[in-house]
Amino acid sequence: MLIANDPYRTGNHNNDLLFVRPVFHDGKIAAFVNLNAHQLDMGGAVPGGFSRTKRNVYENALVLPPMLIAHAGEPVEHVWNLIFDNVRMAEVIQPDIRTLLSGLDLGERLLRESIERYGTGAVHGAMAYVCDVAAERMSAGLASLPDGEWSAFELVDCDGADDTEQYEIHVRLVKRGGRVEVDLSGTSRQARTSINGTALDVKTTVGIALKYLFDPRGRFCSGNYRDIDIVVPDGTIVSALPPDGPTFMYFEQNQALLGALLRALSRAVGEAAIAGDRGSPDLHTAFGVTAEGRPWVSAMQCGGEVGPLGANRYGDADCQAMTYQANGVVPEIEAIEAATPVVVLRHEPVPDTGGAGYHRGGVARLRDSAWLTPAAHTLNQLRYKRAPGFGVNGGKDGSTGGVWEFPPDGTRTLPDPPTDVAAYRTARPLAGVIDDATGLPAPDGRYHYPSTEAATRRPR
Known part of the structure; x- marks a missing residue:
């Protein structure tokens, strides 16, 4: 093996x-x-x-x-x-x-x-047949797309070095006859820290986007790519190279690329268009040491790992999902609290935030956690400068979110989660584009970089 x-x-x-x-x-x-x-x-x-x-x-x-x-x-x-x-x-x-x-x-x-x-011949024949069928189904789906060119981009706010550089992922799709070319030329250079993806992830993402739109019920295999050409320049944020293009948070770039593909084709596929999801898993990780000296890690448990998807022609969207191209990470709250020094105070949907429409987007989610001991925290909020939840077929774009620190009140009792928007005026923003007066997300607010010392090392 x-x-x-x-x-x-x-x-x-x-x-x-x-x-x-x-x-x-x-x-x-x-x-x-x-x-x-x-x-x-x-x-x-x-x-x-x-x-x-x-x-x-x-x-x-x-x-x-x-x-x-x-x-x-x-x-x-x-x-x-x-x-x-x-x-x-x-x-x-x-x-x-x-x-x-x-x-x-x-x-x-x-x-x-x-x-x-x-026999070996029959088994190999079955494998070839599955690939051939997938190729035919994708070809039939792409036949519904008229010849043309479509382009779009998605924005990644920053990397983990500082907030001086943002990254754009550009896609240009060209359909001629029975073939489609997906060109990523113009995409920003590879990031300085580990938010990059690789060209192998690009291939997967392109296949997923086109299957969503043109063959959602068929098998996903190499046959899907038979009529698709992909152009990926080396050394971009989605095609990084070692040693200085580290890739770990690759799914952030996959998701941005998937959003750009769905956004570009939304104008071409009409009723079949899929609205954008929230764009990023918004992962949070904390780690520390217990009083007995035992190390502990809370990875993907107390951040914004689940949230809303975008609507499509089949109905309203889910609001308790990760992203279109990621796992479902929903651990039991009892297990979280048993394994790490934290209390999950709130995890709930926000009513009426999915917008109006025949098919509505998923609603936003609020999540509050009280950390009981000092710990190191890392935030991975990369998609707040531009709303990734774009609307289709007349639907409006979604809004962005944020991360806030509510300092302890000096008592040993657990705090109540904030129930009034006024509470955010005195909270400390750690991530997001936030209005200074209200403390709430606002398109014309001030950007808060999520990798500052305050956001990554302070106990929260």
């Missing part, structure tokens, strides 16, 4: 381990079984890895080129040692990896059963 996690070879980020097992028949490789699974930590400068401040691949995390993790049914000891000499939370990760390898064993057994029952 092979393992790898180098984003420039496999896509995604270092915490996503790719496992590959060749399946042999009659002494030859007949197929491969693959698994890609996220791990809690892969080393690097920040526990859990979810920070946009890392400046190069050496700070980012442990990098594994393709190498054997098992051979002839036995673990390759030096590879296991390499991993577990560099990662945190090994007591969780080690059994997880063993479970994944067992999954590959099962995949091989099932595939070998099919080969032995039907």
Whole structure:
């Protein structure tokens, strides 16, 4: 079995381990079984890895080129040692990896059963058939699109170095006959910190956007790309290169690219257009040490990880989702509070914030957490300068959000979450475009950079 996690070879980020097992028949490789699974930590400068401040691949995390993790049914000891000499939370990760390898064993057994029952030729024929059908379905869907050119861009507010540079992701789609070209020329250079993506992630994102619009019910495989050409210049924020183009928060750029594609094509597909979602998972990570000296990490638990999607022709949108191209991260509040020194005070939808319309966007969400001990915090709010939740078919754009610190009142009792907008006048904004007078998000407000010392190191 092979393992790898180098984003420039496999896509995604270092915490996503790719496992590959060749399946042999009659002494030859007949197929491969693959698994890609996220791990809690892969080393690097920040526990859990979810920070946009890392400046190069050496700070980012442990990098594994393709190498054997098992051979002839036995673990390759030096590879296991390499991993577990560099990662945190090994007591969780080690059994997880063993479970994944067992999954590959099962995949091989099932595939070998099919080969032995039907023959290698039939199994390969079935694989080719699935790809051919996917190609035909996408071709039929694209046939509904008239020849033409469409373009759009999405904005990423900043990186983790400072707030002096913002990044634009440009897309230009050209349809001629049966082919579509997606050109990302004009996209900003790679970021100075770990918010970049790779060209492999671009390919995935383009495929997802076109499937959403032209073949939402078919299988997703390599056949979808048969009539699609993708132009990606090297060294952009969506096609970064090592060592100074670290990629960890790759999903931020994927989501911005997906939004740009949906925005560009919204004028071409009419009723099939999909409104923009909130654009970013708005991840929050906290980490510290208990009184007994045990390290703890809260990754993707107490930020804005879930929120609204945009509406489409099928109905109103969800408001308890991550983003169009991300996982659903909704851990139990009891589990969060049992594992980390925090109390979740509020997690609720905001009525009537989805706008008016025949099909309405998802509503905004409020989330308040009370941290009980000093901790380091990292905020990853990258999409507040421009509302990513764009409307289609006459719908209006959404609004942006923010992050605020409400300092303790000096007592040992838990605070009540703010129930009146007046409370935000005295709160400390940590992220967002905020009006100085009201303390609330406003298009003409002042931008608050989420990687200041106040936003990343103060207990909240």
